[in-house]
Amino acid sequence: EVQLLESGGRLVQPGGSLRLSCAVSGFTFSNYAMIWVRQAPGKGLEWVSGISSGTYDADSVKGRFTISRDNSKNMLYLQMNSLRTEDTAVYYCAKSSRVTLYYFDYWGQGTLVTVSS
Amino acid sequence: QSVVTQPPSVSGAPGQRVTISCTGSSSNIGAGYDVHWYQQLPGSAPKLLIYGNTNRPSGVTDRFSGSKSGTSASLAITGLRAEDEADYYCQSYDSSLSGTWVFGGGTKLTVL
Numbered sequence: 001e002v003q004l005l006e007s008g009g010r011l012v013q014p015g016g017s018l019r020l021s022c023a024v025s026g027f028t029f030s031n032y033a034m035i036w037v038r039q040a041p042g043k044g045l046e047w048v049s050g051i052s053s054g055t056y057d058a059d060s061v062k063g064r065f066t067i068s069r070d071n072s073k074n075m076l077y078l079q080m081n082s083l084r085t086e087d088t089a090v091y092y093c094a095k096s097s098r099v100t101l102y103y104f105d106y107w108g109q110g111t112l113v114t115v116s117s
Numbered sequence: 118q119s120v121v122t123q124p125p126s127v128s129g130a131p132g133q134r135v136t137i138s139c140t141g142s143s144s145n146i147g148a149g150y151d152v153h154w155y156q157q158l159p160g161s162a163p164k165l166l167i168y169g170n171t172n173r174p175s176g177v178t179d180r181f182s183g184s185k186s187g188t189s190a191s192l193a194i195t196g197l198r199a200e201d202e203a204d205y206y207c208q209s210y211d212s213s214l215s216g217t218w219v220f221g222g223g224t225k226l227t228v229l
Contacts, residue, residue: 035218037163037220044119044204044206044220044221044222044223045155045157045163045206045208045220045223046220047217047218047219047220050218056217056218058217059217092162092163094163097168101210101218102151103151103153103165103168103169103208104153104155104163104165104208105165105168105174106165107162107163107164108162109161109162110162
């Protein structure tokens with residue numbers, strides 16, 4: 001059974017940093033691209049960062065967020081620096097259906113990041 | 118403001134058929150990039166509903182179907198049921214500027 005479990009979300013002050021983690025199981029992690037998607041309170045889904053053979057970031061987080069993975073540990077990460085109030089959201093990790101970013105067939109339950117003073 | 122546009126809400130009575138549109142442009146849907154659809158039940162994570170414009174994953178009822186034409190795509194739901202009440206999102210790829218994986222703004226389906 002494919003499982004994705006995010007962790008690391010919490011309350012953080014503007015300008016602070018946070019690292020989100022996504023533990024995966026049930027599939028050969030290294031064979032698939034992965035993505036982080038966020039959802040601000042009451043809003044829609046927004047692609048944040050993706051990783052396949054390279055890494056890709058939305059303009060809204062470029063230079064502040066870094067996606068990475070450790071295939072030996074079956075872990076996906078999102079390092080978030082210089083956080084802003086508008087980064088407040090539930091952050092989901094999701095598995096791509098192939099080695100490149102395409103559609104996302106499995107999602108975690110999400111972890112809440114709140115940026116506030 | 119997403120580069121692919123969905124109506125904010127649609128509604129229908131039980132048993133009826135509803136459609137949700139996803140309108141893009143020549144840099145995304147119109148460029149030939151596939152459209153995928155997700156269902157998000159209240160308080161839950163998104164779930165894949167349709168992939169590659171028209172395909173249903175195993176376990177998704179055939180009451181859900183997808184189509185694509187030109188710069189737009191549509192999700193159709195037939196035999197509407199109370200448990201279909203959810204938010205629905207389309208997703209594609211946009212090749213403009215730096216390129217991004219884009220989601221539509223989402224459509225809230227209300228079953229009357």
